[in-house]
Amino acid sequence: MNKETQRTLLEDVAREAGVSTASVSRVLNRAPHVSERLRERVEAAIERLGYVPDGNARALASRRIGAIGALVPTLDNPIFGAMIDSLEQRLKHHDCRLLIATYRYDLDDELQALRTLVQQGVDGVVLIGHDHRPAVGTLLARRRLPFLSCWHAEDDPAWPCIGFDNAAPARRLAEHLLRLGHRRLAVVSAPTEGNDRARARLEGFRQATEAAGCPLPPERIVTVEYGIAEGARAFETLMGLEAPPTAILCGNDTLAFGVMLAAQRKGVCVPDQLSVTGFDDLSQARFMSPPLTTVAVPAIEIGRRVADALIARIDGKIMPHLQLLDAPLALRESTGPAPID
Amino acid sequence: MNKETQRTLLEDVAREAGVSTASVSRVLNRAPHVSERLRERVEAAIERLGYVPDGNARALASRRIGAIGALVPTLDNPIFGAMIDSLEQRLKHHDCRLLIATYRYDLDDELQALRTLVQQGVDGVVLIGHDHRPAVGTLLARRRLPFLSCWHAEDDPAWPCIGFDNAAPARRLAEHLLRLGHRRLAVVSAPTEGNDRARARLEGFRQATEAAGCPLPPERIVTVEYGIAEGARAFETLMGLEAPPTAILCGNDTLAFGVMLAAQRKGVCVPDQLSVTGFDDLSQARFMSPPLTTVAVPAIEIGRRVADALIARIDGKIMPHLQLLDAPLALRESTGPAPID
DNA sequence: AGGTTTCTTGTAAGCGCTTACAACCGCGTT
DNA sequence: AACGCGGTTGTAAGCGCTTACAAGAAACCT
The missing domain is CATH 3.40.50.2300 (Response regulator)
Structure with a gap:
């Protein structure tokens, strides 16, 4: 036992078991070529002393x-x-x-x-x-x-x-809405700087809408931080527009939850008056009312x-x-x- | 440069800067008594070699x-x-x-x-x-x-x-419901084994209901794992009882979300037909419809x-x-x- | 029985760093 | 001019473990 640190060392175990430090190390690392008898003695000594190997020393010596x-x-x-x-x-x-x-x-x-x-x-x-x-x-x-x-x-x-692929499902989501007759789509995106996933999703939304001939004007793309409250705020912004969207594509489920809950509060009926989509498929998504259309990540x-x-x-x-x-x-x-x- | 590992060592930095290893270490650890000139030289060498100290060796030597x-x-x-x-x-x-x-x-x-x-x-x-x-x-x-x-x-x-205190707010939640006239309360709890918080909350619910003379019968205490789906399932169980509860106290918000969403699906109106409470105050709680009564942890x-x-x-x-x-x-x-x- | 081979165990040299200690430097004192 | 002092730097001994190597024991062979 090391006097100063009160710690049991591998050396103490070796002494207690009456074997060399190498043998203790071998038992610890389940190395091959260790006799049953030796293993038992060492394990008993470890148990008796409550020995816990030092991970740093181990890492240093073994390089992993x-x-x-x-x-x-x-x-x-x-x-x-x-x-x-x-x-x-x-x-x-x-x-x-x-x-x-x-x-x-x-x-x-x-x-x-x-x-x-x-x-x-x-x-x-x-x-x-x-x-x-x-x-x-x-x-x-x-x-x-x-x-x-x-x-x-x-x-x-x-x-x-x-x-x-983050872009493809986003594209398909937008296409789904376009097929349903929506022409004024909007996007609530997470900040895209340093976030390629958010960028790809936004790009997917853009591609689909442009291909369908109803591109997204800047005012219908809102960027907000992560959070339900942020999603709710984005809803307010979008619905306050001259020509509010009939469908909102959200960069993730949490933003979509915020949008849906804000809609509910305002008495805007989803999906009759407004369609909403998410991205992630959190466990809540299927339990929202109505259940959220989203992408299963x-x-x-x-x-x-x-x-x-x-x-x-x-x-x-x-x-x-x-x-x-x-x-x-x-x-x-x-x-x-x-x-x- | 260590030939085998291709790693830059403190020693390499010392050589590059033309100083001792101790000096490099001192610079690294912002030790006192290091001249400006030496520090700059060492820092330049570190920069030049892209040196990253080895945390394990450091921990081993310094014991923290x-x-x-x-x-x-x-x-x-x-x-x-x-x-x-x-x-x-x-x-x-x-x-x-x-x-x-x-x-x-x-x-x-x-x-x-x-x-x-x-x-x-x-x-x-x-x-x-x-x-x-x-x-x-x-x-x-x-x-x-x-x-x-x-x-x-x-x-x-x-x-x-x-x-x-996990019990006190639980008690107060139950008292709140009792004051609102509820007499048939039920609890959806997380498993209590090895979880003193869940136990304390359940105990709080128990104390309040017993003090009010309407104790919780075993069939109105449902224990489920964590999850929205689990909360929803607990709702089914409880509402299938001979005498279904008029209020459900949940061990955490997620279970409460499950209960509320299942209620909505079944057309049970919260809070008119059923009161629900949670515990945690997750950010969603205030955005549920209706907003969830809970405990702000x-x-x-x-x-x-x-x-x-x-x-x-x-x-x-x-x-x-x-x-x-x-x-x-x-x-x-x-x-x-x-x-x- | 002697010589191999195979398996088990011990010895000791590091792993890359920190730090006690000693050495050294330049300065102000007496 | 000899001395002491505080500040700066170097030397080298570990930190607690793994593992290459060597040695010893046991099992096999001819």
């Missing part, structure tokens, strides 16, 4: 930490919570832990957080989206750190990624696949550069035929 | 890691997401990082996760609630690790804690205070054993007079 780092914009949004949850669960199967850092959509913060994770010596890194400071790529490359970005997908991505599946793929990369396996997942529309009752003027 | 660990049941519930967010923001002010681990309300997992955090060498630990395996306390004590539990509060707590404030208090403890300062916060009722329109039979 047994953890990967995830950089997520925020944990406020349950869709990321779900992904992280699934990622962590799956990593457990691989005896790997997860260090989470958030950056609130501030790319400078993201870079800073990455530096911290790298200092920690994480064995791999998960990023969201492909908007990052250039230094992010440089650092990752210089350290030869396995990494993956997710939540987005494009042809021939610069980095390995696991995700879905495969958050759980992303978490699972990212775990498997990153571990594989860390183990030096070759993995596909892109794993494209499906993000199907969930057509529900918040969208309906355009009202007759 | 600059991070605390938080054990939370789940990140699925946005109320914990909010608390963690606020905790992390505040820790940044103290130059301290946050390691998060989740255990899905499984106390054995919690203990396991704590071991992992301790192995990582965290400088302090945050726990939720006071239901834990005994080994949690033993381990924390043995390592003399500063720690704090939060989200609960009782007189003379065994451990230092920052939180609120001071999640942000808890995060902030936990950060300050834990850092203070790590620095050896003496802190109050208990910080009791207020969790006021948010009386809104989901509760109303009992219907006349």
